[in-house]
Amino acid sequence: MTTDVDALRQFVHGSSLDAKTRARLEEAVPEEFFTVPGGLTAPDRHALTYERLRRAGLAAPPAGELLADPPALCALLERAAIADPPLFHMMLLHYTLALGPIVRFGAGQQETQPLRESLESMASFGTLLMTEVGRSNSHLSPRTVARHDPATGGFVLSTPDVQAAKFPTNTAHPDLPKTAAVYATLVHGGQERGVFVFAVPLRGPGGAVPPGVRIVPAPETTGLQIDYAAVLLEDVRVPYEAWLRDGAGIGADGAFHDPHGPAAARLTRSMGIAPPVWRAVVSASAAITRASAGMLLAHSAGRSTLGRLAPRRPLTDYRNQQEAVLGALASAYALTAVAAHVTTPRPPGEAAGEDPNRSADAAGGPATAWAPWSAVDRDLALLKAAATVQAQETVSACRVHSGAPGFAAVERLNAYRGLTHAYQNAGGDNELILYDTARAMADRDRYVPPEPELGPPDDGDLDSPRVWLFLARDAERRMRDRLAGRVEAALRDGQDAFTAWNGNLALAERTATACADRIILEILAAAAGAGPRALGPVLRLHALDRLERRAAGLLNEGVVPPGILDELWAARRRTCDELAPRAAELAAAFDLPAPVTAPTAFLA
Template sequence: MTTDRTATGAAPSLRQLLHGEGQFAVDGLDGLLDTPPFKRTAPPCGPERHARTYDRLRALGEWVGGANVLHRDPARLLAALEWSATVDPPLFLAGTVQYAVCVAAMTELGRPGPYLAPLLDEVDRHETFGSIMITEVGRGNSHLATRTEARFDPATREFTLRTPDPAAAKFMSHVAGTGRAHMAIVYARLLHGDQECGVFPFAVRIRDGDRITDGIRITELPETTSVPLNYALVTFDNTRVPYDGWLRDDASIAPDGQFTDPLGDPDRRLVRSLSVSSNASTGAAAALTAAARAAVTIGIRHSQHRLTMGRLRTDLPVLNYRTQQEALYGVLAEVYACSLLVARVKAEYVRRRSARADLSEAHRPVWAPWASVSREQALTKAAATRILQHAAGVCRERAGAQGLLTVNRLLEYEGLAQVYQAAAGDNLLIRLDAGKQLVEDLTHTVSAPTTVGDLVSPSGALALALLRERGLLTELRGRVDTVSVAERNSFETWNPLLPDLVTLADAHQQRLLLEAFATAVADAESPDTGEGAHLPGLHALHTLYALKSLEQTLTWHLECGSLTASDAVRVHLERDRALDSVHPHLAVLLDGFALPDARLGAPMAEHDVVAALFASGEPAP
């Protein structure tokens, strides 16, 4: 990458804004790149790729000292997931499930006994690999209507898992044969006699190497190139699980058969059972944003070095063309905004991780449970997915055929975003639930901006974003208020409002992104942050992001009268000027991402891309 003295001096301040203290933990993992599992090549998908993924996961686990170490140190957990997503998306997905779901569920909800304690120890040492089984193949929103049954047997004080029909098969669990031991956190309806006790997770041994546990049937699914893993359909036929395999939290079944659950409500129990999704949501937001930083770095570096032979001027880097600048600087600004918001979400997650979730005010899930566990974390995960998909897609398109080579990572990053449209919570359902919560939660208010100043500026864009969110919220609440109380929860009431709920949730998320960028700029301007060599670049990118955000919502503002046609013309002109302001500061802005070449591993990002591409291939026989 092109560097200069300004970039070298400015990078530490930007890195602190973007990463906090977590960057040191991320950098400490780069030594893994010299170990055999990370030097070994593999095809884009298939058994050989899956075997390498699990070898890498074991190597990562050994490097950090075991899965339990990451569970006890949430900042280090997030660092491991960010690094994994940048280096190898399937490794990230397998690691998220191993660390953020399986270990977390067994530790936080389980009460270890003679069955669970050794299982947890095996997962800690990566002798057994974890998966999650919650989604059922036959119906949408299956999280809210789990049909897999776990019936309590009072004679043995065990549970038997049963799949009532093929439509209730667990879907996309990575437990197909790899010659390794696999377990899963299986979500099932607890049945005790004729009593429905709610949905709980169960820690279940799925297979020991090539031997499948009695009563379990595994059907391997066709391969995918989007985050390839050993995915499968799984059904249960009276599979027995010991009592301490029930991750019961504070619920219990007494020796006399009396079931008790202090939560006392199926919806609250569901949210509590899925509370580990907070780990997955925050981990995904952090990791997908890290992948987006890698994607835009690869894309811009390639455009800096790629010479063109157009007749207007020869030997000109493609990044000098306005079309390339519009595309790549726009996604650079988006990735910065997302990184700054995610840094705040990560800090809050680490701070609150030690406290038990308070479910007293939890919203009743309507379409999916994720926003009820943590609305802001779930929405941030959805935003990170969208921004990664856009960044990787734009960078791939702007790189031509180079972007299609898996060795250059962009396709894998796009695949990661595609998978996370549904993984860790379906993004559309998250936005629907979040929008409905914002409408119904009357304690949630959006204050009118007190001062606006220049409308066509970062502060003006934030004020207008507040105005738009407030207007959308007021309109939706007004429409709901016209409905009788008896009809408030009907399909007929809410179905016409669904597109507007998504729009409201997106407006809320966009305002949070703008606020995060503005707060970071204010922090950077503080005298405590040093000489401020990074400030011109940060200001330029902030302006570009704010004006692009405003440009995308001009229709609403013109319709509502908050902007005039002449204001709209100014927005376009000032956004164009912002592109010119960003260009001189690319070295500083990219150095803030702190991505060494070895971690990127993309030939197209090298200065001599031709030599790097030849080195990445093998001579044909």
């Protein structure tokens, strides 16, 4: 007989991975990876992370299989994130941002096979050289250039000055081989031909640096402990085969050709390696939120208080702590639903770009102004931004509600918080993603606003998913209309595009956030309808929490009347009363490895 815990466990784990594959992924990231020995210096810590990465890569399924199987790759990265956030970051870079471009853009180029094999065998570790330290939005126009050398047939890669240095990169460790995916502007025939990727060995066996490569280690940091460094390329010569040309080429006559369009289109295409990153980041956000919620419950359950209102009262009898625990569990299940949504292949007829309210493909995404990401996949980029914000809020709340032990006795919550903070910017800056989303919404660029409805269904009962969706859709449409009206009015008054948008960035951010809320609530409503019975109340709690956080915007847009917070609080109390007896079951379905929720041991 299937219990509620069994049904929830199946929801958490999904159905796409068989038991054999899941066991292999657990072997790749064993329980010993969930603790870090004390007393390590920063270089020792980095060396440990790379050794774990090597072991994981050799024990996991082959890299090519993982890159072709998003649920499997995300499951591996989820486990790495829970175990050791720096390991997750290194693994993500290695698979998706170093090996991924070779597989995708170097397809059919036999010359790239040695580099691919070195990464797949973990003989070399992958790194990414994309952003540049001296200018914001450097993705759009890297100053690092690659010039074709007719004499050798190869290319010369150069960063013109320190402001164009590639940063951040994980290249500082002096003893390890590194292979980089370098993003550079290809200049040929006196013209910029677009941003392309070049596969470049940055460190050989033993860490030796080739001529022209200069690596400058960054100061140590505790936020997300990586061997950060800036890299400058000073007339680095690479063979023609290092160019991951993706169908482009330079003929024997010296003529350049690119079947995928002009330079702007090439930029979007070269940034097309981002979707695997975003899927992994959403999945990791869900995973560390589950772990954080489990840790908070373990801290809170059975803990008594000495408050004078009711001495010896259990901590979770207090509404603030109870709602924090249950809210964290609800956030974990909500992000798990979002992760399942982004890693599930879309059926025929629902491919990206076919529905104007779904993600666009690289050839037909909305125009972008601040970053290239929305042009690659609008909704997936937006969900990455929303997931990292939600994870950061939940992890931070779990740390605060765990008191001093959450900050000082267990490093895990601080490490999770560092990871969520890092990915507010890494993998595409969240604010820039929101601004480009809002611009596409205002311009109706591959976007159709939700249809207006006469009023909230089900008598406005906040327990109803139909009511959540009505409120979210109404807010999104109203904000979009007001944003579009303000920008259009500014342009009619003679303002240039920068001034018109610069004066409305706060509304733009809220508008795009409203779009993300609507998408997430649609995912939750679908999951609640199709998932196990026990899932409905916990997703409802997250929906109520999300609506409470958006109450100011809902009131400002006239979507709800005054008094909505009282209604939301009452609905949340009812839902928490329903869920409180089942908190342990909700956490048990996460199947967290024992070290995650183990009691603090330093006093033993």
